[in-house]
Amino acid sequence: xxxxxxxxxxxxxxxxxxxxxxxxxxxxxxxxxxxxxxxxxxxxxxxxxxxxxxxxxxxxxxxxxxxxxxxxxxxxxxxxxxxxxxxxxxxxxxxxxxxxxxxxxxxxxxxxx
Amino acid sequence: xxxxxxxxxxxxxxxxxxxxxxxxxxxxxxxxxxxxxxxxxxxxxxxxxxxxxxxxxxxxxxxxxxxxxxxxxxxxxxxxxxxxxxxxxxxxxxxxxxxxxxxxxxxxxxxxx
Numbered sequence: 001x002x003x004x005x006x007x008x009x010x011x012x013x014x015x016x017x018x019x020x021x022x023x024x025x026x027x028x029x030x031x032x033x034x035x036x037x038x039x040x041x042x043x044x045x046x047x048x049x050x051x052x053x054x055x056x057x058x059x060x061x062x063x064x065x066x067x068x069x070x071x072x073x074x075x076x077x078x079x080x081x082x083x084x085x086x087x088x089x090x091x092x093x094x095x096x097x098x099x100x101x102x103x104x105x106x107x108x109x110x111x112x113x
Numbered sequence: 114x115x116x117x118x119x120x121x122x123x124x125x126x127x128x129x130x131x132x133x134x135x136x137x138x139x140x141x142x143x144x145x146x147x148x149x150x151x152x153x154x155x156x157x158x159x160x161x162x163x164x165x166x167x168x169x170x171x172x173x174x175x176x177x178x179x180x181x182x183x184x185x186x187x188x189x190x191x192x193x194x195x196x197x198x199x200x201x202x203x204x205x206x207x208x209x210x211x212x213x214x215x216x217x218x219x220x221x222x223x224x225x226x
Contacts, residue, residue, distance in 0.1 A: 004156070031212070042119075042202050042216030043157065056213065091156055098212035099145075104156030 004105035006092050012111045013082045021077045021108045025094030032075050033102060034067055035091040043091055049075060050098060082112045116140050117205050119217025126224050132190040134220045136203035139184065143205040147214070148177065148188045151200045160201070161188070193224045 005024045013019050025032050030051050035043035036059075045059040051072040060067070064083075069075040079086055089109050093102040118137045126132045138146075145164055149157035163170045163177040163186065170177045176189040190197055203217040 033213070035214075040219070042117075042204075042218050043214070044216070045213040048212060059213070093156070099206075101159055101162075102214065104149075104158065106154065106156050 004092055004094050004103055006090075006105040006108050008108060009106065010109050010111075012113065014113055015084060016081050018078065018080045019082055019110065021079075021090050021110070023075045023077070023092030023094075023105060025073065025075070025092070026103055029094035029096055029103075030072070031095040031098045031100070031102075032069060033093040033095075034075070034077050035093065036061075037089040037091055037107065039088070046077070046090075048098075079110075082110075084112050086110060087112045116215050117203060117217045119203050119220060121220060122218070123221040124223070126193045126222065128193065128195060128224055128226050130193050130224075132188075132193045132197070132222055132224070134188045134201055134203070134222070135185065136187065136217050137183075137185045138205050140205070140207070140215075141184070142207045143215075144208040145206040146177070146179065146186050147204050147206075148175075149202045149204060149216075151202065151219075157202060190222075193222075195224045195226050198222055198224050 007022045032049040034046040037043040047067045048056040049069040064080045066078045089107040091107045093104045095102045147162035148160045150160045151157045161175045165181045174191045179186045200219045204214045
């Protein structure tokens with residue numbers, strides 16, 4: 001595709017539900033990043049993949065957050081037992097290399113009731 | 114600990130005026146300083162970036178000024194237009210394998226016609 005796509009664009013979950021957020025990076029981009037953007041704040045780093053390897057997950061806020069990229073392309077961010085504080089926009093970005101320009105997707109807005 | 118501090122939080126400018134947004138950083142390991150523009154419902158998009166070996170970079174109406182000794186950098190938007198109305202984020206990234214972006218909290222710019 002022409003850019004990074006994310007689905008769903010909006011997700012409403014009841015507290016305690018599990019959710020899965022999908023990211024389709026730009027074709028050929030080896031680096032993939034997930035960021036969390038709370039309302040009125042800047043994005044905050046969650047995790048980084050190079051191909052299928054998760055090289056950094058230091059930003060994941062708790063063990064309820066899990067990300068994978070099994071074939072080095074599409075990535076899924078999973079949040080188990082969602083809490084209200086998980087409500088945010090989850091942004092995915094990809095780049096052709098770890099220190100190259102990061103291209104962001106439109107994000108998934110998660111609302112936990 | 115907020116590693117990149119951004120001000121002002123919001124800014125209103127008349128069409129044709131100059132918009133100035135400031136950022137300060139703490140981590141001297143940062144060596145790449147991009148500015149992102151974000152429209153509602155969209156992901157951040159790279160606007161312009163600078164490395165600390167230069168004090169200024171200009172691209173069209175957008176200029177970054179960088180003061181390494183003060184650990185400060187700023188974005189100047191000349192001849193501001195209503196289409197520039199968006200949220201602007203400064204960011205920073207470390208050298209080498211430190212690929213994660215650290216963002217400021219953002220500045221909501223409104224350019225009145």
